[in-house]
Amino acid sequence: MPTVKTALVTGGAGFIGSHIVDALIRRHIKVFVVDDLSAGSRKNLNPNAVFYKMSVTDPAAARLVARLKPDVVFHLAAQIDVRCSVEDPPQDARVNIMGTLNIAHASAKAGVKKFIFTSSGGAMYPDTLRPPYSEKTPDDPISPYAIGKRAAEMYLCFEHRIHGMKTVVLRLANAYGPRQALRGGYAGVISIFARQLLKKEKTVINGNGKQTRDYVYVSDIVQAHMLAMEKNVTGTFNIGTGVQTNVNALFRIINRLTGAKQREVHGPACKGEVMRSALDARKARRELGWTPKVTLDEGLKKTVAWFQKR
Ligand SMILES: NC(=O)c1ccc[n+]([C@@H]2O[C@H](COP(=O)([O-])OP(=O)(O)OC[C@H]3O[C@@H](n4cnc5c(N)ncnc54)[C@H](O)[C@@H]3O)[C@@H](O)[C@H]2O)c1
Helix, strand or coil: CCCCCEEEEECCCCHHHHHHHHHHHHCCCEEEEEECCCCCCHHHCCCCCEEEECCCCCHHHHHHHHHHCCCEEEECCCCCCHHHHHHCHHHHHHHHHHHHHHHHHHHHHHCCCEEEEEEECCCCCCCCCCCCECCCCCCCCCCHHHHHHHHHHHHHHHHHHHHCCEEEEEEECEEECCCCCCCCCCCHHHHHHHHHHHCCCCCEEECCCCCEECEEEHHHHHHHHHHHHHCCCCEEEEECCCCCEEHHHHHHHHHHHHCCCCCCEEECCCCCCCCCCCECCHHHHHHHCCCCCCCHHHHHHHHHHHHHHC
């Protein structure tokens, strides 16, 4: 990839997006952020980024891309709550499909050198198969959120094949770390447990707590995005540790780290919840040189410390 001087980050006021903005600025890249602040916050925004409060669905956002002509686009702006997508699929599709297409098509026309799309690995594969899932596992998006992410990936394939824009799709497992919001589909468990246990609020585990996820610390997620920008690659990559951790185990670790000493309490299970998930990221290791560096223990310590400071 030739030298990158400018980058646009959509969703750059959100959890993962704001960490990507920080990493780009540390690399002396000029960063533009488009975010409508529907879930993100100005507090997350790096003061050295140029901020446009705007929806990715707005035709003005396409005109902005045409004017800025960034070298690279990181597209993270999205409606991220799976439950909201089930309640209001058209709204999810407006942001996650039409918003992505609006930015991607404008990027292809503007000659953007690389378009990096943050997709979902956690929602993409059928949990009837045994994890970890590789990119070769046939996808089976069930929720409107997953369907939207898959549709957006396919539109990017079109922009690549027909307009020649280099695209990288990163299918993330469950990210966690500082700045993760307490609402939304993924926010779930780690930030909620950390905050509730620190505040000595009653913490309830949904169902039997045996549902597993693959947790990746945010600095490792950022590193995957940086490698996707720097390496001469295109295509789809799973980003995960391959390790499944269940909710009961998370509760026990965070309970210990916060010193809350709460008893494990279980509530009703969430209907239709995926029971197990983990991603096989060997392709990312081979082609991007990516491996997760932060262990769950270290990552949880850093996350709890961040919530403690607040
Ligand atoms: N957090 C995870 O575990 C995870 C896992 C897989 C994929 N992802 C994907 O990573 C991306 C970032 O997720 P996150 O966890 O940082 O969530 P987040 O909610 O913190 O970030 C999303 C950002 O997009 C902004 N946004 C929403 N709708 C917008 C619109 N119409 N126009 C402009 N901005 C809009 C929000 O204000 C927010 O700042 C999303 O695309 C999400 O689907 C996240």
